[in-house]
Amino acid sequence: MSDHKHHIMPLKVYVSVFACLLVLTVVTVWVSLFDFGKLNMWIAMFVASIKAGLVAMYFMQLKYDNRLYLYILLAGFAFLALLLGVTVFDISTRVMQSSTL
C-alpha cells in the first residue's frame, strides 16, 4: 500500500461548515443578551462545544480519520473534566469554619 489514498473533502463541505460556524457565533452573541442567570454559562458552553465539534470533525478531518485520533482528543477533554470536577467538588463541599471571638 505504497500510495494510500487520503480522503479529500469536497470544497462545498468546507464552505458550508464555515457558514454554520458563523451562524453559531451570531447565536452565541445573541443568546448572551438574555439573562438566564446561572444557565447562561451552560448555554454558552453548549454552543461553543458544537462549534468546536464542527471544527474538529470537518476541518481537522476526525470524521474520516483513524478513530485513534478522536479518542486522543476525547482523552484530553476527559482528564480536563476530571481535574475540573474534583476541584469544584472539593471547593463546594468544604465545611467552612469561622472565628467565634
Added chain:
Amino acid sequence: MSVFLLLIQSAFAERFMPYQGTAIAAEIDYLYSFLLIVSLIAFVILIGGMLYFALKYRRKADNEPTPRITHNTALEFLWSGIPFIIFMIAFAWGLIIHKKMVDFPDKAFEVHVTGYRWAWDFQYKSGKKITNELYVPAGEPVKLIMTSKDVIHSFFIPAFRVKQDVVPGRYTALWFEAKTPGVYQVFCTEYCGTNHSRMLAKLHVLPKKKFEKWLSDNPYKGLSLAQRGEKILKGSCAACHGLSNARKIGPGFQGLWGKERVLEDGTTVVADAEYIRNSILYPQKQIVKSYNQVKMNSYQGQLSEDELTYIIEYFKNEKGN
C-alpha cells in the same frame, strides 16, 4: 490463638506509637495494629514464597527446561480479591474513625490559634492571650479554630493523633478530648521557612478546677510593671528576639534603651519610647541595618495599650540596673 494475636497487636503498636492522649488515639492505634498484623502476614507469604521458590528451584544446569505455566485464573482471582477486601475493610474502618474526628461536638471549649512565621498565638474567649503555651481542660472536648497570618503551617499533636493545616485567608479547625493532664509536644509540620523546625509549642492539659483558676487569674498579678513587660517579651517575642544582646532572627534587647540605632537607610535614631512603640506596631517603617531579610509582622491589635507601656517600662528600668 486470638489472645496471642491481641498480645502481639498491643505490644507491637504500643512500642512505636507515642502516648495515647485521647480515646480516638486508642482507636487509631487499634486500627493501625490490625493493618500491621495483616501486612506482616501478607509480607511473610509474598517474600517467604519468593525466598522459598528461589532456594527450591535454584538453577542446577544452564538450560534446564521449565514448565510452560502461563496463568491460573482461580489463584489470580484469589490474590486480587483478598487484597481488595482487606483494603476495603481498612478504608471503611478508617472512614468511621475519621468521621468522629471531623464531627465537632457543639459544646466544645473553643481556643483561637494564630500561626505566624515561627510561633503560635493562642487566644481565649475571655480575652486572655498567650504564645507557644496552650492550656486546655482535661476530660472535655476542646476545639481549636486556626488561621495563619502569612504562610501555610500545620498544627500537629502526636500524642492526640491530630493534625490540621493552618491555611492563610481562611479558618480550619480540629478537636480533641484530652484524657489525662500533662504536658504534650506540638509541632509545625507544614514547611514554612527558616525556623520551621523551631516553631514548637507546649500543650498543657490541666484538671478542670486548676484550668478554671488558670483561665481567670491575671497573668500579671503581683508583678511590677517592668516584670510584666519582661513576661510579655519572654512570651510572644522570644521566638525571634533574645533578652541578651545576641542576635537571633531579630536584634537582642539588652541595653536597648537610649541606644543609637543605625537604620537600613543609613539614618540613626535614638531608641526611646516612641521608637519601641513604632517598631512593635509598624515594624516595617524603621528597620535596623542588616535585619531586612525577614519581615516582622505588626502587633497592631495584638498587644493592648497597657502591655505596650509594660514593655517600655521594662526597657526603661532594665537600662537602669
Added chain:
Amino acid sequence: MAHDSQVSYLKYGNQTGLWSWLTTLDHKKIGIMYFISIFIFFFIGGMFALLMRLELLHPEPLFSADQYNQMMTYHGAIMTFMVIIPGVPAFLGNFLLPLMIGAKDVAFPRVNLMSWYCLMIGAAISFATIFFGGVDTGWTFYTPYSLETSGNTIMMVLGAFVMGFSSILTGVNFIVTIHRLRAPGMGFFQMPLMVWALYSTAIIQVVATPVLAITLLLLALEKVFGVGIFDPKLGGDPVLFQHYFWFYSHPAVYIMILPSMGIISELITTFSRKIIFGYRAIVYSTFGIASVSFFVWGHHMFVSGQSYWTGWIFSLLTMLVGVPTAIKAFNWVATMYRGSISFKAPMLFAFGYLFLFSIGGITGIYLAVIPIDVHFHDTYFVVAHFHYVMVGGTLLALTGGLYYWFPKMFGKICSELGSQISFFLIFVGFNVTFFPQFVLGHMGMPRRYHTYLPEFETLNIISTVGSWMIASGFFVTLGVVIYALLKGPKSGDNPWGGTTLEWKTSSPPPHENFETIPTVTGGPYEYGS
C-alpha cells in the same frame, strides 16, 4: 570498512568524536547520553542527601537553617525532575524500545535529541539558581511560601518547566514508536512487558506533564505580576495550587515506578528461565495502575484543608490503586515457581526490589487510611515510605537493569563479584537508613526539620550511618561500571539467555539495530519445555 550493518553503533561511520555524540539521531547513543547525565545528576542529588543526613546526625545544627532548607529543596528537585522521572524511560527506554519491538529507531529521532537538550538546558537553569539566590521552597513549591520567599523560585520553576518538555516529548515519541513501528507479526500482546510498561508510562507523561507546565507557569506569573490565583492575600486559594500540583505529581510517581516494574518483569523471567506467569494480568494491572493513578492525587492533601468528602473519595480510590500492584507482585513470585532461578547480580536486585517495594507499597496503603495519614502526614514515616518505593523500587530496578543490559549496550559484562558487593551494600545500607525513619514517623518527628528534639537522636544517628553505606554501595556500582567499560571481558551476544527481541541481534547492536527486520512468531518469553 566492514559492511555497515555489522559495525557496532558506537563505531558506525567512524563518527566517534564528541560532536558526533552531541548531534546523533541514533536512539542508542541518545540513551547513553541520558545514562551519563542521569548518573551525574544522581551523584549530585546524592551528595545533597549526604549533607542533609550529616546535618541530622545530632540535634545541634551543623549548617544554618536556610542552608539546610536549600539542601532539602535541591535534593528533592534534582532527584525527582532530573534523575527518577527521566531515569528509566529516557535511559533504558530510549536504548531498548526500538530493539525490543524490532524497529530501526524511534519515530521522531530529531525530537528525541531535542528532549535530551530540553533536559540539559532545564537542568542548567535549575543548577544556576544555586548562584542566583538559591531556592528554599522544597521541591513542591507550595504557595504562598514560594511566592514570599526571597529565593530564586522563578528560575527553578522555569528550569522544571523546560525539563517537563523533555518528559512530554519522550512520551509522544514512545507512543508513536510503539503504535507505528512494531516489527511485522508483533501484535500488541506479543510485546515484552518492558515495552508495555514504557507505553503506559508514556501515556501518563503525555497526559499529566502539561498540567505541571501550566501550574509552574501560573506560579511564575503570580510571582512576577501578582496574578492572584494562588495567593490568599489577592483572593487566591493555596489549596487549589496543591490540587494542580498533585494532579501532575502523583501520576509522576507512577511515571517513576511503572518502567521499573517493566524491568523487574524482564529480570525475573530471564533469570528464572520461565515464561512470565499471567502475562495478560500484568498488562491489565499496568494499565489499571496507570489509569487509577489519575484519580488519587488527593491523598497528599488529607489534612490540607480539603473538604472531608473529597478526602474520603480519594482514600477509597487510593485503595483501588493498591490492588493491581499486589497482583503484579504475586505474579512475579508465581513466575519463580518451578523455574530455574540463577542468583546473578541483576536477579539479586530483583529480589531486593520485591522485598523493599512491597514494604513501600504496604506502607502506602497505611497512608491511604485517613486517620492514620492524619498522624503520619509530613512526618518521617512518609519520607521512609516514598524512599522505600523510589530508591528501593525504581533505583534498585534501574541498577539491576543497568547490569542486565550492560552487555547489550557495550558488548562487555560487569564483574559479577563487584555488582553483588554493590547490591549488598545498597540493600543493607538502605534498610539501615530508612527503617529507623518509619519509627521516627511513629514518634511524630516532622519532615524538613534541620534540628529535632533530643529523643529522636539515636534513630537519626543510625539513619545517617546507613546513608554512608548506601553512598558507598553506589560508588562501588560506579567503579564496577567504569572498570567494565575500560577493561571488561567481552560478553558475547546473549550472556544471560534472554529471549526478548533485543537479544536476537548482536551486542552491541549495529546502527540499524537488525540486519533484516525480524518477523515475530511467538510470544516474548518462549523458553519452551
Added chain:
Amino acid sequence: MSMAVDHLNGEALHHFPDAHTEFEASKLGIWLFLCTEILMFGGLFVAYFIFHGLYPEAFVEGAKYTDWKLGAANTVVLLFSSLTIALAVHFLQKDNIKAAAVNLAITFGCAALFMLIKGIEYSHKIHEGLLPGRWFSHAKEAQELPTYFAIYFTTTGIHGLHVLIGMALIIWVFIRTIRGGFNSRYYTAVEGVALYWHLVDLVWIFLFPLLYLV
C-alpha cells in the same frame, strides 16, 4: 547521517517501512501534542471556572469592561483563518500549489489581524489600569475585580503567544510550499500546522463566550 529523502514521490525516512506509516506516525505525534495543549489550556479553564464560581459578581462586572464587538470580530477572523488553512491542505491534496500558497498567506494575514485587535484591547485595558493582582489601578474598586483580569490576561496572553507561534509556523510552511516542497503525496508539515492552528482556534471558540459574554 542526513535525513534528506525524496519525499515528493513517495520515498520514506530510513526507519519507516513506507510513506503511509511515516505520515500516520507524524499525524499521531501531532495529535498527542494537541492533547497536551488541551490539558495545558485546560488548567487555565479550570482556574476560570473555579474563580467564576467563587466570585461571580466580579466576573460579571469584569465582562462589562471587555468590548464584545472586538471579541466577536476576533472570533470571525480566527474561524476564517481556520477555513483558509483547511483549504490550503485541501488544495495541496489536489496538487494546486498556487492556491494552497494563497490560502496560507490569507491565514497568516488573519492571524496578524487577530493580534492587532488583541493589541487594541490590551492597550485600552492597560490605559484604564484594569490589570491583574496588585497592578490594578482602576477607579472602580469592585471586590475581587483584579482576579477577573488576572484570569483574562493569563488566558488571552498565553493564547496570544500560541497565535504568534502559529504565525511563525505558517511562514515556515508557506516558504516551503512556494519552493515546491509539498505535493499531493507529501504534505505532512502543512497538515501538522493546520491541526495545530485549528486547536488554537478551538481554544478561542471557548474563550470568547466565557470571557466576553458571560
